[in-house]
Amino acid sequence: MSEPTAPGSPPPPPERDEDVVGLAHGSQRAVALVGVAAGLVPFVLSISSSSTSVVDGRVVEATHTDVVAIVGGAVALLAGLALVVLAARRSSARGPVGVALAVICLGLGAYQLIGGLGLLRGGAPAAVVVQSDEAPPPRPPEWTCSSDAVDPSQCAIGCERDADDGACGILVRYYAAAGTRDRERLLHFATVACDRGDAVACGDLGAIALDPELSGAPPDRERALSYYQRACDGGALTRCVAIVAGTPRGALDDAAADALLERGCAGDRRATCREDGYEARRAGNLVGAYRLFSWLCRRGDGDGCNELGRIQVLDGDLHDPDAALRSYARACELSSRFGCVNLAIKRLEAEPPDLEAARRALADACASGDDAIDCRQIALDAERELTRREIWLAQCERRADVDACNEAAVVFYAAEDASLRDRARARELFAAACEAQLPLACVNAAVTHIDVDAAPVDPARAEALFERGCRARPHADQPCFSAALKAGAHGQPAVRLRLMRLACDELAEGDACAEMPFVTRRDGATDAELLVPMSRKACDLRSGLGCKNLAVSYEYGEHGLEKDGARALELYARACELGNGDGCHAVGDFARRGLGGHEVDVEAARVAFGRGCELSHQASCDALAKLDPPATVEAPATP
Numbered sequence: 071m072s073e074p075t076a077p078g079s080p081p082p083p084p085e086r087d088e089d090v091v092g093l094a095h096g097s098q099r100a101v102a103l104v105g106v107a108a109g110l111v112p113f114v115l116s117i118s119s120s121s122t123s124v125v126d127g128r129v130v131e132a133t134h135t136d137v138v139a140i141v142g143g144a145v146a147l148l149a150g151l152a153l154v155v156l157a158a159r160r161s162s163a164r165g166p167v168g169v170a171l172a173v174i175c176l177g178l179g180a181y182q183l184i185g186g187l188g189l190l191r192g193g194a195p196a197a198v199v200v201q202s203d204e205a206p207p208p209r210p211p212e213w214t215c216s217s218d219a220v221d222p223s224q225c226a227i228g229c230e231r232d233a234d235d236g237a238c239g240i241l242v243r244y245y246a247a248a249g250t251r252d253r254e255r256l257l258h259f260a261t262v263a264c265d266r267g268d269a270v271a272c273g274d275l276g277a278i279a280l281d282p283e284l285s286g287a288p289p290d291r292e293r294a295l296s297y298y299q300r301a302c303d304g305g306a307l308t309r310c311v312a313i314v315a316g317t318p319r320g321a322l323d324d325a326a327a328d329a330l331l332e333r334g335c336a337g338d339r340r341a342t343c344r345e346d347g348y349e350a351r352r353a354g355n356l357v358g359a360y361r362l363f364s365w366l367c368r369r370g371d372g373d374g375c376n377e378l379g380r381i382q383v384l385d386g387d388l389h390d391p392d393a394a395l396r397s398y399a400r401a402c403e404l405s406s407r408f409g410c411v412n413l414a415i416k417r418l419e420a421e422p423p424d425l426e427a428a429r430r431a432l433a434d435a436c437a438s439g440d441d442a443i444d445c446r447q448i449a450l451d452a453e454r455e456l457t458r459r460e461i462w463l464a465q466c467e468r469r470a471d472v473d474a475c476n477e478a479a480v481v482f483y484a485a486e487d488a489s490l491r492d493r494a495r496a497r498e499l500f501a502a503a504c505e506a507q508l509p510l511a512c513v514n515a516a517v518t519h520i521d522v523d524a525a526p527v528d529p530a531r532a533e534a535l536f537e538r539g540c541r542a543r544p545h546a547d548q549p550c551f552s553a554a555l556k557a558g559a560h561g562q563p564a565v566r567l568r569l570m571r572l573a574c575d576e577l578a579e580g581d582a583c584a585e586m587p588f589v590t591r592r593d594g595a596t597d598a599e600l601l602v603p604m605s606r607k608a609c610d611l612r613s614g615l616g617c618k619n620l621a622v623s624y625e626y627g628e629h630g631l632e633k634d635g636a637r638a639l640e641l642y643a644r645a646c647e648l649g650n651g652d653g654c655h656a657v658g659d660f661a662r663r664g665l666g667g668h669e670v671d672v673e674a675a676r677v678a679f680g681r682g683c684e685l686s687h688q689a690s691c692d693a694l695a696k697l698d699p700p701a702t703v704e705a706p707a708t709p
Contacts, residue, residue, distance in 0.1 A: 098156055102171035105149020108142045109178025112186075143182030150175030220244045222255075229259055238263030242274050246284065253286050264297070269304025272297050276309060280316075291316065302330065310334030311343055315350050315358030331365045340366065344374060356381055360388055367397065372404030379412060391416075402431055407443045410435035411461075418457050425460070432464035442469070449477065455485045466499070472506040475499050476514065483518065493518065504535065512539030513553045520560045532557070533565050540572055548573065551582040558589070574604075580613025602629045609641070614650030617641050621656065639666035646678065651687025654678050658693060672697060 153172035215225035215237040222244065228237030238259050245256035260278065263271030276297035278284045295316060301309035311334035314327045335343035347362035360381050366374025379397030382390045395416050401409020414431035417424040436445040449461040459481035465474035476499070483496035497518040503511030516535035519528040536557060540550030550573035558566035567589055573582030587600040602623055608616020621641030627633030639660050645653025658678035664670040676697055682690025 098153065098168055098171070101149050101152045101156070102175065105146045105153070105175030106171070106178065108145035108149065109175060109182055112139045112142050112182050137186070139182045139186030141186075143179045143184070143186055146175050146179030146182060148179070150177075150179055215240055217243075226259075229262060238266070239268055239271055242271055246274070246278075253284065256284065264300065267304060269301045269306035269309075272304060273301035273306045273309040273312070276301060276312065291318075302333065307334045307339065308342070308346075311346050311362070314361050315346060315355060318357070327361055328365060331362070335362075335365065340369070340371065344371070344377075347374070347377060351377070351381070356384070356386065356388055367400060370404060372401045372406030372409055375401035375404060376406045376409035376412060379409070402434070405434075407435045411443060411445065411448055414460070414464075415452070415457055418460060419454065423456060428460055429464065432460060433468060436461065436464040437468040446471075446474070449474075455481055455487055455490055459485070459490060470506075472503045472508045472511065475503040475506075476508055476511045479503070479511070479514065483514075493521075493523070504538065507542065509539040509542035509549050512536070512542065513549060513556065516553065517556050517560060520557065520562050520565070522561075529562060529565060532562070533568065536565065536569055537572065540569065540577060548579040548581055550577050551579045551585070554582065554585075554589075563589070563592075574607075578611055580608040580611030581615050583611060584608035584613050584616035584619055598629050602631060609644070612648055614645040614648030614653060617645035617648060618650050618653045618656070621645060621653065625656075635660075635666040639668070646681060649685060651682045651685040651690060654682030654685060655687055655690045655693065658682065658690065662693075662697070 150172050153168060153175060157168050157172065215221070215228045217236075217240050220240060222241065225237040225241050225244075229241060241259040242256060242263060245252050245259065257275075257278065260271050260275045264275055276294040279290045279294035279297060282288060295313055298309040298313045298316070302313060310330045314322065314330050314334075317327075331343070343362055344366060347359045347366070350356075350362065351359035360378065363374045363378040363381065367378050375397045379394040379401065381388055382394035382397060395413070398409050398413035398416060402413045410431040414428040414435065417428035417431065432445075435443050445461045445465045449458050449465070452458045452461060459478055462474045462478035462481065465471045466478050479496040479499035481490065482492045482499065485491050497515060500511050500515035500518060504515050512535050516532040516539065519532035519535065521527070536550075536553045539553055542549075550569055554566045554569035554573060557563075557569060570582050570586055570589055573579040574586055583604050586604045587597045590597045590600060601619065605616045605620040605623070609620055610616075618641070621638045623629045623631045624634045624641060625638035639657065642653045642656040642660070646657050655678070658675040660666045661668065661671045661678060662675035676694065679690045679694035679697070683694055
């Protein structure tokens, strides 16, 4: 029962339902907490600025971060709306706190929802795609591998993770080239790379199978060829060629070989295949080289035809001289200069030789032009006189090479085979070369005019040509002295004497001065009055012969000189330095016998005799052989 109220006082307020009020406040707090939390979670996770992309107003990619923002924003909006409803129904929820919570939830929800849908980046999305068909951008690898600076541990990570990017191949080449080769790692990484479809690595495995040093086992041809086949099938075209080059004869038919070579040698790889053929031949793999050059020849490669012919002339299973002749002929037709030279040589070696065919072939090979062959070395290497003569002649006629003209004339003039001699042709070629300012050719032409076997003899013409060769500049070392010796050898002593005087008095050729005392007298005796002065002049002109002759006079006290062993030894030593073998022998003899004021010195004798022997002085070689062998000094014993 309620207490009575005093008269005139205001009525008491209506009674409140405390349970209802508590429920209203509890609901408000719960809804506000959920809304605020849902709106703040995307901020806390820093995912509101997502990677969503919008194209033409349509979201084309939305990651899970966008979904969280959308869901959080929706929950916050719902919570804000719930607070608004509570405030409308319950007067207790209309306070400033309730309104503030409702506004916060509505604001957070709207912001997160707009951001998650991509509207902050422009456009009005028509749909949300949670996962795009496009793969996410790749993350940078956790390893690096470069062929410029190989880090084996880093490359191994990339190779083992099946994220190769060339790492396995880099390791294969690294371990193959290492000074201390690691077979296990090399084989492991090559196998991994090959199994993943790396054609180059499969080719490397084939090469390893043939290399005992790399594989640690005897060569395994079958295994190598199987890997080469995988490499070829994978696009490593060089290994297609290796299959052909490495398959034994008879184990691969021509059609299969041609099919492989069509793949491996087509287009701009033809030159590379030619190099593969050269390498196979150098390695002794004639069958492989034969296949490659045969294929190249059939495809119109002149150099390939020439190399095929070179193999066919070799002794062995592939020897086929007739086929070689055809190969050389085909090479020449295809403008291979070396093919033309080899064809000419084969024509010249035939019995009987076909000179016309040989000369036609040489006309192209040795002609002038940027791609012409300098036939000099080929002529020098030729064994047959006929071959040398014809190659020199082609070089002379086609390139106006005066040296070649002189060399061809030498064969025409002095061939051992009398059937090849043509003295008239030789004289003609010598004269042409002399007119082209070749001094040696002038001297040779002069010889043809005093040789009784090369009639008509014309000593006057010979002397004029000798003098022309002597005076020509530039000229060979002491040409006039050489010309004088040739005149004397052909029975022209008067010409010899005139040339000797010209060489000594005008051209300062020391050896001519040294020889003068022995050619001035008609009876062949030595002119003693000239010996010392001419020898001294010759020695001053750096003639070893002159120094030696003067030394002899001092050694024996002859020709008006007093005997002087020390002076003689000094002159013998100078003669030896200038290349006179007699001087070297004399120095060695002085040292061996203790002459010239010196004690016996076997080692000095050994050096001097050795120098004389190097100069082809037989007496020095014999003396050197008679000396006791040099004493050997034993190394002191180590404690």
